[in-house]
Amino acid sequence: MARPPAAHCMGVGRMHLPDGIVPVGLALAGYAATGLLTAFALSRIRRLPDPRAAVPRAAMLTTVFFAGSLVAIPVPPASVHLLLVGMMGVSLGWFAVPAIMVGLFLQAVLFGHGGVTTLGLNGLIFGLPALLAFGIWHLAGRRRPDLAALMAGGGAVALALALFATLVLAGLPATLDAGAERLALRALALAHLPLILVEGVIVLALVRVLRRVAPGLAPHG
Numbered sequence: 001m002a003r004p005p006a007a008h009c010m011g012v013g014r015m016h017l018p019d020g021i022v023p024v025g026l027a028l029a030g031y032a033a034t035g036l037l038t039a040f041a042l043s044r045i046r047r048l049p050d051p052r053a054a055v056p057r058a059a060m061l062t063t064v065f066f067a068g069s070l071v072a073i074p075v076p077p078a079s080v081h082l083l084l085v086g087m088m089g090v091s092l093g094w095f096a097v098p099a100i101m102v103g104l105f106l107q108a109v110l111f112g113h114g115g116v117t118t119l120g121l122n123g124l125i126f127g128l129p130a131l132l133a134f135g136i137w138h139l140a141g142r143r144r145p146d147l148a149a150l151m152a153g154g155g156a157v158a159l160a161l162a163l164f165a166t167l168v169l170a171g172l173p174a175t176l177d178a179g180a181e182r183l184a185l186r187a188l189a190l191a192h193l194p195l196i197l198v199e200g201v202i203v204l205a206l207v208r209v210l211r212r213v214a215p216g217l218a219p220h221g
Contacts, residue, residue, distance in 0.1 A: 015083065015164050016107070016114030017121050022171030030120030030167075034101070037127055041097035058095040061088060066103040070113060075191045083160055083195070085126050086153030086203045089133030090141075090219050096130040097123075125163045129156035133203070137219060145211075146204060153203030154196040161192055 022030075045051050065084050072079040088096040104122050107113035114122045133152035140148035165185045172181055207219065 015081070015125065015160065016104070017118040017125070017167060019115030019117045021115070022118060022121065022167065026167070026171055027117045027121060030118065030124060032120070034120040034123035034127065037124070038097050038101060041094045044094040054092065054095050058092055058099045061091055062099040062103050065100060066106055069103070070107065070111065075194070080191055080195055083126065083129070083157055083199065084202070085130040085160055086133040086156035086199050087206060089130035089156060090137045090149065090152050090203055091206070093134050096134060097127045100126045100130060121167055125160050125167070128163065129159040132156055132159050141219065145207060149204040149207045150200040154200035157192065157196045157199045161189055165189065
């Protein structure tokens with residue numbers, strides 16, 4: 001996500017955990033958890049009336065996620081980039097999980113954005129918020145579409161930030177100054193507060209535009 005101003009967190013590539021930032025055991029647990037999450041998402045996809053119908057949209061949005069979340073915007077004392085997980089969750093539903101995993105894998109392999117050993121943990125940081133956005137939209141999108149879109153986009157960023165901070169703190173070596181790390185994470189959180197609103201507006205704009213110009217492609221609550 002962002003580069004905090006100090007300490008161990010300086011090694012974190014934006015909101016993607018890089019290789020070597022967490023213990024091996026935690027990285028393996030991340031792979032196990034994300035594997036289960038992806039398997040569950042795929043099982044739900046197979047239950048859809050026509051799973052193949054959503055594949056072109058999933059492919060297109062995977063490309064948008066892959067490219068869009070690579071762009072960094074300097075917000076002192078950190079650099080922020082769009083996460084787009086709310087957009088993915090609202091637009092793709094369960095398809096968001098495998099789509100995000102493909103995007104994260106390509107970012108790690110092609111650009112070193114995140115790590116291969118931490119791909120499982122990064123999958124949780126991005127996948128769970130996407131499902132939160134999907135859940136919010138599914139529950140409230142039909143009755144209060146504008147509010148649901150804002151909450152889905154903003155809530156997804158807030159959850160991603162909380163997961164990121166939790167995993168960084170959980171992986172801290174005992175030799176490091178925990179106080180300095182918490183300070184760095186606070187700075188990171190402050191830098192990303194505007195992103196909560198920005199991504200909420202992105203999801204709101206997406207929903208409104210699709211309903212106006214392509215109702216068939218608009219996500220339904």
